[in-house]
Amino acid sequence: MQDGILVIDKPEGISSAAALAIVKRVTRVGKIGHAGTLDPMATGVLVCMIGKATRLSAMLMEGRKRYEARITLGIETDTQDRTGRIVRRQIVPPLDTDRIAGALDRFVGEIDQIPPVFSALKHQGTALYRLARNGKPLQKPARRVRIETIRLLRWAPPDIDIDVVCSSGTYIRSLASDIGNELGCGGVLSALRRTEACGCSLADALALERIRHLGGRCLERLISPLQVLSAIPRVIADNALTKKLCYGKIILASDMGESETAGRVAVVDSQERLLAILEYESGQKRFRYICNWTETDTLST
Missing domain, CATH: 3.30.2350.10 (Pseudouridine synthase)
Incomplete structure (x- = not known):
């Protein structure tokens, strides 16, 4: 998995940007960001977003x-x-x-x-x-x-x-x-x-030295956004909705069936895997994509 959240236990004496640079270098991921800067003097939980998870930056930073x-x-x-x-x-x-x-x-x-x-x-x-x-x-x-x-x-x-x-x-x-x-x-x-x-704690975190040692294997510790955004309502997608998501098509309220359409919603498949996070735009009567997690091989058969 190349998309998800990696929680770092940042040590003292290094900036948040420098910590992310280390993660990017040892994992060779293309896109990386963090949800909330820690000063070099500070230590502890630094939420690192990798791949498609970088699109959730604004949402994650809203948390306490x-x-x-x-x-x-x-x-x-x-x-x-x-x-x-x-x-x-x-x-x-x-x-x-x-x-x-x-x-x-x-x-x-x-x-x-x-x-x-x-x-x-x-x-x-x-x-x-x-x-x-x-x-x-x-x-x-x-x-x-x-x-x-x-x-x-x-x-x-x-x-x-x-x-x-x-x-x-x-x-x-x-x-x-x-x-x-x-x-x-x-x-x-x-x-x-x-x-x-952002819904993560020190229990979820890896020390930066541990990340250096693991290299690319630290991506095995990626957390799904569903774990940290647990308060968002979920909708289980049927085949039709899954296909629309995979091709990035416009999602209407009617595509959600009887599900609640107000606010944000996490769309998952039948195995509770994340497909997308959407937000309803009442003026347009449709959903906008906050993050589209789908790949072609997630299509149901």
């Missing part, structure tokens, strides 16, 4: 993410993490776990978050971190993100360890800085590990 993060209080940097230039030091006040937990609770729910000036967001085609490194930092406006839960794991002054479940687009660096300010002494992100993303 989970992190274990360490915040070091009393320090502020220009990057909001330990890799940046220190711009301020403050005394850490006496704190206990109740005070810290109370501060964390104030960030649960929908919040407006200002993205870091050192980030991969782009302005007129240029990444913000490049502008910042060239002495031209640009502050993007605040945007709404959702923090589902924040749990205090450990308080060992000056470090706070937390577990965070959040929406896509949340910057944990910015959250760390805001928590430090809430506690009155500033703070930076000093360690970050992504434990879940």
Whole structure:
């Protein structure tokens, strides 16, 4: 199988793009992408999409993410993490776990978050971190993100360890800085590990060194999109629908029989193998292809 999702446990000190370059080199796949960048300092779940799965990038990035993060209080940097230039030091006040937990609770729910000036967001085609490194930092406006839960794991002054479940687009660096300010002494992100993303977890992941060792055999560990997009309704295709999919023809609501036509749907064959992911366009009264997984040899007999 050359199409699917490979979950990488990214090590520290390497960019997400560099990690993907290693996978592409050892597997010799043609198309590859990832669903959500991890900074070089961060480790953990990097969802790598191979072949036709690259067409699902936008869908996969909509999912929630989970992190274990360490915040070091009393320090502020220009990057909001330990890799940046220190711009301020403050005394850490006496704190206990109740005070810290109370501060964390104030960030649960929908919040407006200002993205870091050192980030991969782009302005007129240029990444913000490049502008910042060239002495031209640009502050993007605040945007709404959702923090589902924040749990205090450990308080060992000056470090706070937390577990965070959040929406896509949340910057944990910015959250760390805001928590430090809430506690009155500033703070930076000093360690970050992504434990879940896009329906995948560390249990699904292969270490990058393991991928290097396996080479092309790591493609045996590809995950079907059906596994990570389990909430999408499924339709079992009959022969007529399967043939239309194989030739990329227009799919109408009537082609789905009695199945629900609103929103997105995964079309599978009788053996629960993915054929396509479609989205209904009510104005056109037809489905658009998000991803067409079919090959000629999937035709039923």
